[in-house]
Structure formats: structure tokens, C-alpha cells
Amino acid sequence: MNSSKPFHFAGHDTVALAQEYGTPLYVMSEDLIRQQCRSIREALLEKHPGSRAAYASKAYLSMAMCRIIESEGLCLDVVSGGELYTAREAGFPMERIILHGNNKSEEELTMAVEFGVGRVVVDHLEEINLLEALAAEKDRPMDIQIRIVPEVEGKTHRHIMTGQKDSKFGIPLVPEVIEKAVQSAMDSPHIKLKGFHFHLGSNLFQQEIYVEAIQRVMKLCHHLKQTLGYEAEEINAGGGYGIRYTEADQPQPPSWYTDAIMETVQKMAKELSLKQPNVIIEPGRWIAGEAGITLYTIGTIKEIPEVRTYVSVDGGLPDNIRPALYNARYDAVVANKADQPKTQTVTIAGKCCETGDILIYDLKTPPLERGDILAVLSTGAYGESMANNYNRLPRPATIMLKGEEVRVVNRRETYEDLLRREREADIS
Numbered sequence: 001m002n003s004s005k006p007f008h009f010a011g012h013d014t015v016a017l018a019q020e021y022g023t024p025l026y027v028m029s030e031d032l033i034r035q036q037c038r039s040i041r042e043a044l045l046e047k048h049p050g051s052r053a054a055y056a057s058k059a060y061l062s063m064a065m066c067r068i069i070e071s072e073g074l075c076l077d078v079v080s081g082g083e084l085y086t087a088r089e090a091g092f093p094m095e096r097i098i099l100h101g102n103n104k105s106e107e108e109l110t111m112a113v114e115f116g117v118g119r120v121v122v123d124h125l126e127e128i129n130l131l132e133a134l135a136a137e138k139d140r141p142m143d144i145q146i147r148i149v150p151e152v153e154g155k156t157h158r159h160i161m162t163g164q165k166d167s168k169f170g171i172p173l174v175p176e177v178i179e180k181a182v183q184s185a186m187d188s189p190h191i192k193l194k195g196f197h198f199h200l201g202s203n204l205f206q207q208e209i210y211v212e213a214i215q216r217v218m219k220l221c222h223h224l225k226q227t228l229g230y231e232a233e234e235i236n237a238g239g240g241y242g243i244r245y246t247e248a249d250q251p252q253p254p255s256w257y258t259d260a261i262m263e264t265v266q267k268m269a270k271e272l273s274l275k276q277p278n279v280i281i282e283p284g285r286w287i288a289g290e291a292g293i294t295l296y297t298i299g300t301i302k303e304i305p306e307v308r309t310y311v312s313v314d315g316g317l318p319d320n321i322r323p324a325l326y327n328a329r330y331d332a333v334v335a336n337k338a339d340q341p342k343t344q345t346v347t348i349a350g351k352c353c354e355t356g357d358i359l360i361y362d363l364k365t366p367p368l369e370r371g372d373i374l375a376v377l378s379t380g381a382y383g384e385s386m387a388n389n390y391n392r393l394p395r396p397a398t399i400m401l402k403g404e405e406v407r408v409v410n411r412r413e414t415y416e417d418l419l420r421r422e423r424e425a426d427i428s
Ligand SMILES: Cc1ncc(COP(=O)(O)O)c(C=O)c1O
Pocket: 056, 058, 059, 077, 100, 199, 201, 202, 203, 238, 239, 240, 241, 282, 283, 284, 285, 286, 381
């Protein structure tokens, strides 16, 4: 293997990391995560006192990540009992948690009440009644936001669009329906309605859709003040900021989105004579995405003359389902040949028994051979968090880089791990 000039990520030789920790390997950079958190703080929190930013933990979650987010002063958006439990076990302050979900179970809502989470984002009218009953049982006050559907369509893959009318998330933008939800919250003695939430979708590169959604929510706030005398204290504008996967992507700094959001909130509040609500944002991908890469070892190389060359790696769909799930595009570097001219075009295939298990089509590379190390870039978001055991492939280890230090934050699964639940079921 020629390792004349290895590819470096966050100051580390990735070929050496692959040799030491094995492949497939998720590599996260704490320094890059912190850098992203800082730019979110500068874009919103420092400019606009009262505003808050929650990291959307579905993008990548571990106890190590919770501790980084906590120390950066951000809140945490969780969407299930499992994410909430992880945050609590990591010692994350519960008052900085925002709990989402379009179908929260009674068990999850009970956890939210018992743990004392900062906000529950209510997704359905029924949930207000259920939460009130649970909060009353424990005599605990609960702060909520109501998720609404702003009926704004972002340009992104259909599977990650959420702001459109036809969506399983949130309460439709029909005044009578929202009035009913707001009235129900106002009538619930243990519930305090803090305001409204929307999330337009993921990997969005448009500013105007955030402006449009804010305008609609502010008009709704005005309507509710007129009809019910209710005035919102906060608006949660969700996440969705796009990142660089390939050269075709032109990511923007978070201030590009937040400045537009804040200007619209300020302008509309003035125009409609409303108290200016505090703004909350929930970026996930933007914080974790470019802070992670995945290292693979190249195995079989199969050339089909006049068709394509398949280069197979030792992972694929189970560690990164995004290409199969929604045609996500990635770029990659041959880590041990980073300085060699890219003279050929190949297709990077995973090792699963699925024709659709292709990580990258038409990647330009130097000549390849078995044992080369491939670094797929920008896999920090929705990679490990969406991992599965299809074909009973053990899940990779995750390492976290910080300066010169390397920590294993999630060890590689073993074949025994794959059998653990079966064996335990046998015992019981
Ligand atoms: C409610 C909510 N907030 C925030 C996010 C984070 O989105 P992104 O990772 O694109 O920033 C999501 C993603 O699905 C979401 O559903």
C-alpha cells in the first residue's frame, strides 16, 4: 500500500487511524463540532439575547456529544425516550431539553414530566390533554410549544421535507384547529403555552422559505391575540441548514438564515403590534455533518467493460443508509493516495446483499487496489445515528478527535453483541 501522503482530517493521519482502530470507522472531530457551535452562538445567541439554539440530536447522539453540546451552552432537541434517556445519563440539564415527536408515547411523555424537560413540542391536539393529565398526576408545570405546519415547501428530497401541507408532522395551519389547540392549552392548569414551532425540512439552501414561514407564524400570532387574547413568547424555527457534501453544494453560514429570521420577526412584530417573541433554532446536520468522516477498506474491484467499475468497501448501507434512502450524494478521498492524480471514475459499492447498496456513483480516484483506505466525507450527521445491522454487519466504532487526542466513544460491535438479545431471551 502506497502511503506517501495520507489524507489528514482535523489534524490526524486517517490511514494511521484506520490501521489502529480498524474499518469501517466513524471519525468525529470535537474541535470542528465546537467550531460550529461557536458560529451558531455568534450568529444568534450573542446578537439576540433571549434567543436559544438546540442541537438536533437525531443527527448524531452519544453521551460524549451531549457533554460537548452542554459545555457549548446549547440546548438539546430530542425526539424519543431513547434520546432523552441518553441525554439524562450524560448529565445534560433537563431544563435545556426540547422534546419532539409526532407520536410520543405515554411512557415518553411521562419521562418528560418526571425528568422535568424544558419544552415539549406538542404535535397533536390530543397530546395536550394527555400531557395535562400526566403533569397533573405529578403536580409538575410543563412548558410547551405547539408545532404547526407552515405550508412552505423547501427544495430538498421529498423524504426530508416537513413544512408542506401534506405532512405527518404538526397541526395544520387552519385557524379554527389551531385556536382549539391554543384554547385547550390555555385551559390546562399544568401547561404553559410558550409559543409555536415549525421545521421546514433538512439540508435546505433557501433563505426565503424561513422568511415566508416566519411571516405566516407571526400572522397567526396576531390572529390569536385578536381572537383569544393569547400572545406568544417564543417562536421555534427548527433546523435544516444545508452543508457541503460535494463540490456542487454551496453552504451558507448560520447567520445567513438567522439574520433573515430575526429581521422578519422584528419587522412583523412592529407591523402587527406584537411583543417581539424570542427565537429558537434547532440545527443538527449543520453542527455534526462536516465534523465527521467514515473510513473504509477497499476490497473487491470489479470492472465491467464499457459499463462501470465497482469498488467494494467493508461497510455500506448499514453504516450509511442515506444514499439508499434518499439518493444522498457524497464525496470521498483515497486516504493513502491523497496526492496521486485521479485518472479513473469508479462506483463505490457497499458489501450488503442489496443492489441499491451503492455509496457513491462516479467517483474520480487514482488507480486502486485491495487494502486502500477510502475516507467518505461529511458523514457526521445521520450516519451513525441511522446505522443498523442489516446482513448482521456489526456496527463500526466511533472515535472522537480533540487536538492530538483520540477517544473511542462507541466501541465496535462484536458478533456476540448481535446475539445478546437472543441469548437473554433464551434465559428468561
Ligand atoms: C423538529 C426538527 N428540528 C430540527 C431538525 C434538524 O434538522 P437538520 O439536521 O437538517 O438541521 C429536525 C430534523 O429532522 C427536526 O425534525
